[in-house]
Amino acid sequence: MPRFTIGSSLKMYFGHTRTLQWTRAVADICADHPMTRDGTVQFFVIPTFPSIPAVFAAADPAGIAVGGQDLHWDDEGPWTGEVSGAELAEIGCSIVEVGHAERRAHFGETDEIVARKTHAALRNSLAPVLCIGEPDRGSPDSAVQFCLDQLESALTPARDAGTAGRLIVAYEPIWAIGAPQPASPDHVRAVCSALRSHLSGDDLLDAGVIYGGSAGPGLLPQIADDVDGMFLGRFAHDPAAVGRILDEVADITGAGNAPADDAGVTVTS
Numbered sequence: 001m002p003r004f005t006i007g008s009s010l011k012m013y014f015g016h017t018r019t020l021q022w023t024r025a026v027a028d029i030c031a032d033h034p035m036t037r038d039g040t041v042q043f044f045v046i047p048t049f050p051s052i053p054a055v056f057a058a059a060d061p062a063g064i065a066v067g068g069q070d071l072h073w074d075d076e077g078p079w080t081g082e083v084s085g086a087e088l089a090e091i092g093c094s095i096v097e098v099g100h101a102e103r104r105a106h107f108g109e110t111d112e113i114v115a116r117k118t119h120a121a122l123r124n125s126l127a128p129v130l131c132i133g134e135p136d137r138g139s140p141d142s143a144v145q146f147c148l149d150q151l152e153s154a155l156t157p158a159r160d161a162g163t164a165g166r167l168i169v170a171y172e173p174i175w176a177i178g179a180p181q182p183a184s185p186d187h188v189r190a191v192c193s194a195l196r197s198h199l200s201g202d203d204l205l206d207a208g209v210i211y212g213g214s215a216g217p218g219l220l221p222q223i224a225d226d227v228d229g230m231f232l233g234r235f236a237h238d239p240a241a242v243g244r245i246l247d248e249v250a251d252i253t254g255a256g257n258a259p260a261d262d263a264g265v266t267v268t269s
Ligand SMILES: O=C[C@H](O)COP(=O)(O)O
Pocket: 009, 172, 176, 177, 178, 179, 212, 213, 214, 215, 231, 232, 233, 234, 235
């Protein structure tokens, strides 16, 4: 597992041309940056479905993982308009977003549907970016209880079937999505550390917990000890923000002060 998993869902913000411009700019940054080159950071991008093949071609050479924003709970069948995890895996995706708050709110995704989709991702060897988070601002303790219930609900079918795999839990308090600023570092740390403890040593799942909700440059240094990465939205629309976050990773890990070799790769030994 990389020390940090950091990525962005482009939601429906960009058309195809801008998606590719953004991806190429981010791929250039990741191809050059010591923190992505040495595997300290696994960067991922989640575009709209039609852009996935072109994004894959632009992102894969830079080591960027690509995923879908949703999947169906079945692997095939009469589901007009839907996309299966089997097909996402077939075209090269390694991750898929499941249960984002916007899908739960606007597309009727219940906890049961999210659970079936989580299992569909895992059985197709896709790492679910499983989005959980409390609806209203409150205490960290109440958020932890809400999120643990949501998490275990989402994992029930996979646990029942004994399906193993990599899991990326995206802790996204709903009240912090689309907001001017993220949840406070203390809140993020309390909830994410509880989720990490809960999943640590899981028999089936190799799990990490990342934070999303108005995340951007400046946040990771305040939460790094208690998270496995960040899920970026609007504050990564400027590709330069990705470079700033990777620079912050270098500072966090101490690599920022290390000398670089001729190829520009930081020498840490
Ligand atoms: O998918 C990303 C999250 O929903 C966060 O989006 P945001 O940073 O624009 O609030």
